[in-house]
Amino acid sequence: MNGLQAGVWYAIAAEHDLPKDHVYRTMLGGHELAAWRSTDGGVHVWEDRCPHRGVRFSLGEVVGDELRCQYHAWRFGKTGACTFIPAQPDLKVPRTIHAAVWPVALSAGLVWSGIEPIGAPPALPPGAVLRAIPIARPAASVAHALVKEPLAGLALVLQPLDETATIVRGIALDDDLVRADHALLALRRRLEQAA
Ligand code: FES
Numbered sequence: 001m002n003g004l005q006a007g008v009w010y011a012i013a014a015e016h017d018l019p020k021d022h023v024y025r026t027m028l029g030g031h032e033l034a035a036w037r038s039t040d041g042g043v044h045v046w047e048d049r050c051p052h053r054g055v056r057f058s059l060g061e062v063v064g065d066e067l068r069c070q071y072h073a074w075r076f077g078k079t080g081a082c083t084f085i086p087a088q089p090d091l092k093v094p095r096t097i098h099a100a101v102w103p104v105a106l107s108a109g110l111v112w113s114g115i116e117p118i119g120a121p122p123a124l125p126p127g128a129v130l131r132a133i134p135i136a137r138p139a140a141s142v143a144h145a146l147v148k149e150p151l152a153g154l155a156l157v158l159q160p161l162d163e164t165a166t167i168v169r170g171i172a173l174d175d176d177l178v179r180a181d182h183a184l185l186a187l188r189r190r191l192e193q194a195a
């Protein structure tokens with residue numbers, strides 16, 4: 001299914017992509033996801049679709065420990081449960097009104113999610129998390145190229161966006177961040193030109 005394997009953790013964002021009050025939009029294996037951070041620093045990853053009328057949560061707003069949908073301002077708590085419907089302020093919201101919540105883990109400066117991931121995210125060496133580089137190639141092609149020609153000085157993780165595109169995130173293993181960033185851009189050029 002779109003390059004996604006069940007049981008695997010995938011990096012879907014860097015922790016620095018999720019400052020306070022920001023809802024981060026991304027994709028994983030064709031699934032649109034919204035990630036946000038509550039006031040306790042916890043990160044939440046949900047299907048990017050409000051259960052009311054399907055509006056993207058990533059258009060919404062973080063209000064304290066809740067995410068407020070942009071359209072009718074329904075509010076959802078950290079568990080994904082709807083907590084308040086402004087048009088019916090006295091209603092005890094049914095527990096069935098719930099965001100589709102994805103697993104989440106924080107590790108190595110990255111936010112990880114996946115379909116029923118097993119265990120902990122992969123251990124990565126310490127280093128600076130570089131900017132995400134989208135590449136218009138399937139994750140399998142990117143992985144194959146990296147096996148054939150590994151990039152020195154970098155640990156890499158792949159986020160399959162859908163069947164056609166991948167985000168590559170690098171962790172620089174030395175202080176030369178510019179060289180590491182250029183190496184990722186060169187990888188993108190090489191793979192996209194070869195397509
Ligand atoms: S679509 Fe989200 S509250 Fe209506």
